[in-house]
Amino acid sequence: MLPTPCHVIGDVHLGVASAESERRLLRHLRALPDQARSLIIMGDLFDFWFAWRHVMPRTGFRVLAALADLAEQQIPVVWIGGNHDCWGGEALRAETGAHYTLEPWRGLIGPWDALRPHGDGLREVEDAPYRRLRRVLRHPWSIAAYSWLHPDFATRLAHASSKTSRKGRARDGGAGLLAVGTAALSSAGGPRLAVHGHSHVPTLVPAGHGIYANAGAWYLDHQYLRLEDDRIARMQTHDDGTASTVVQLERPR
Incomplete structure (x- = not known):
């Protein structure tokens, strides 16, 4: 079980995200121990990640260090691998202390039965x-x-081939993943909270027998989800480091 408050971020796409976007993320991670007790990364933290045997990409080095600092402060981090950062789970686990997985994660966040x-x-x-x-x-x-390719060439190749999967929002406005989440929330024995990344569409709505949520793309919106025992909120970060509530829902009873 992950303790609450829990923050959820998604689709940061380090490597193509702006320097300001990365600075905002670092500020958020460094302040997180004063604001939350756990963190979930919904995938695509990197626009490209690959773990060679003896080298690692320099992109996002400070972010990885900030995640390692969270582990040292006993803040659990669950990292759901996305379609851009799915090659290197063992290295990421070893360097950051995060629970990294490519499988859909279902478990408790406080009292929330969540599928992610x-x-x-x-x-x-x-x-x-x-x-x-x-x-x-x-x-x-x-x-x-792929591991035999030189890292510089391999990285350029990956960035060139992944442009369409990171460009803006999902063409269906997130409707497809909302339908998938709603089906899970409506099923017998289903979760009460379904969370996705990937579509880059910030969403927080009642669906099925629970709530559907998507933190959106950090590199586009700088938003995140905040779960407490009795509520979930979509939060907007600001230039001065503060955050405000965009929308909030009570936990279904």
């Missing part, structure tokens, strides 16, 4: 071609072959 996949490949029809490609990209043979 990143969101890629979940739409039944629209994402069918991507699911086939994902099996290839995440196959051990593909990963082994």
Whole structure:
């Protein structure tokens, strides 16, 4: 179980995010021990990440250090791997102390029964071609072959090939993932809170028998979710380091 208050951030895309966006994230992470007791990263913290045997990308070095500091302060971090940062879980776990997983994470956040996949490949029809490609990209043979590329070339190649999957918002306005979340929330034995990333569309609405939430894309909106025992809020950060509530919902009883 993750303790509350819990902050949820998603889709930071370090590597293409602006320097100001990264500074805001660092400020948020460094202040987090005074504001929350756990953190969830909903995937795509990096626009590209790969763990070679003896080197690691320099992008986001200070962010990784800030996550490691949270672990040292006994702030648990759950990191759901996305479609941009899915190659290097063991290195990320070792360097940051985060619980990194590529599997949909279901568990308790305080009293909330929550389901949290990143969101890629979940739409039944629209994402069918991507699911086939994902099996290839995440196959051990593909990963082994990619590891032979020089990191500079491999990084340029990855950035060039991933432009469409990070550009702005989902073309359906997030409706596809909302439908997936609503189906889970409406099912027998389903969760009471469904959280996705991936669509880059900040959302917090009642759905099914619970609540559907998406923190949006940090690099576009600088928003996050804040869960307390009795409520969940979508929060907006500001230039001066403060945050305000965009919308808030009470936990379903």
